[in-house]
Amino acid sequence: MITAAARPALHRRFTATRFASTMALLCALLAASILLAATVGAERIDLLRAFSDPASLDGRILFGLRLPRLALAAIAGLGLSAAGAAYQGLLRNPLADPFVLGVSGGAALGGTLALVGGGLLFSFPGMVAASSFAGAALATLLAFAAGRSHGRLDPARTLLTGVIFNSFAAALITLLKTVVSPEQAQELLFWLTGAIGYEGWGTLAAAAVATLAASAVLAAQGQGLNLLALGDDGAASLGIDVGRLRRTVFLAASLAVAIAVSLTGLVAFVGLLVPHLARLLLGPDQRLLVPASALGGAAFLVLADTAARALFVPLGTELPVGALTALAGGPFFLFLLRRRSV
Numbered sequence: 001m002i003t004a005a006a007r008p009a010l011h012r013r014f015t016a017t018r019f020a021s022t023m024a025l026l027c028a029l030l031a032a033s034i035l036l037a038a039t040v041g042a043e044r045i046d047l048l049r050a051f052s053d054p055a056s057l058d059g060r061i062l063f064g065l066r067l068p069r070l071a072l073a074a075i076a077g078l079g080l081s082a083a084g085a086a087y088q089g090l091l092r093n094p095l096a097d098p099f100v101l102g103v104s105g106g107a108a109l110g111g112t113l114a115l116v117g118g119g120l121l122f123s124f125p126g127m128v129a130a131s132s133f134a135g136a137a138l139a140t141l142l143a144f145a146a147g148r149s150h151g152r153l154d155p156a157r158t159l160l161t162g163v164i165f166n167s168f169a170a171a172l173i174t175l176l177k178t179v180v181s182p183e184q185a186q187e188l189l190f191w192l193t194g195a196i197g198y199e200g201w202g203t204l205a206a207a208a209v210a211t212l213a214a215s216a217v218l219a220a221q222g223q224g225l226n227l228l229a230l231g232d233d234g235a236a237s238l239g240i241d242v243g244r245l246r247r248t249v250f251l252a253a254s255l256a257v258a259i260a261v262s263l264t265g266l267v268a269f270v271g272l273l274v275p276h277l278a279r280l281l282l283g284p285d286q287r288l289l290v291p292a293s294a295l296g297g298a299a300f301l302v303l304a305d306t307a308a309r310a311l312f313v314p315l316g317t318e319l320p321v322g323a324l325t326a327l328a329g330g331p332f333f334l335f336l337l338r339r340r341s342v
Helices: 007-038 047-052 057-091 103-120 127-146 155-177 182-192 201-220 222-228 232-237 242-264 270-282 286-310 321-341
Strands: none
Touching: 007 057, 007 286, 047 057, 057 103, 057 155, 057 201, 057 222, 057 242, 057 270, 057 286, 103 127, 103 155, 103 182, 103 242, 127 155, 127 242, 155 182, 201 242, 201 286, 222 232, 222 242, 222 286, 232 242, 270 286, 270 321, 286 321
């Protein structure tokens, strides 16, 4: 018979076991996704030959092209999904995600200004990433500042502010594309459509460290986000510093989104789709939901990029992965909106 004193320890063991098993399953899913994606492409490769002889054609394709691209997709998907899960918990609204809130749009505007400025005025290493972070932080502050009503955060006002800011950012980006050369405008267009490209291993390592650090900070706020479901006053009465919680989530999520946008452009709705599906499967516990969404988002974007590369053979051109995620996320967003209004 379990005594009352033993129940808390049993609950902790059960929670830890569930967390460990869920993370192990999602890590296996991510590894399987990468393994599958490594074999897909216009050129078929032999993985055994590639690993046994990295200097062979198969090895150069795998290590020089496919694995860096898959790493970038995993990093971006991880950061966007972790940020989306945290935003949804913070606003207590499953419709919140970096794209809808305007955070991705702010990061895209900052990155566009950096790309245009780098071509016309000045440039320094990491300028696009730094400008994207500044744009994401500014968009986040604007959304949450305008979303306050009578001293409280109104999720509907916050989301509406994000939608309006997205339109404003898109208009400014369009204006900027008209003042640059046709070649630079084409480069901006390719970047803004959300295309997974090819980055060096040094850039990928730095992006991975920063994204994992930001995601770990977001995951550490899980208990606070759980208590925030009781409302600001309820969470404060249980010892949560609501202001500090919001600032921490704002900064960490802005960093994760900025890194993703600076490297891949606008990949829409990953932060909406994956956390919501994870919530349906795992429940609303943010301690599990944020890290599970991060790993699930990494696997999701790897598979989405694999689908984009697989379509190259029948179409003769490669679709931007951002277009595929938008095609999937747009109807899903409308479904969620309809479901909440019924």
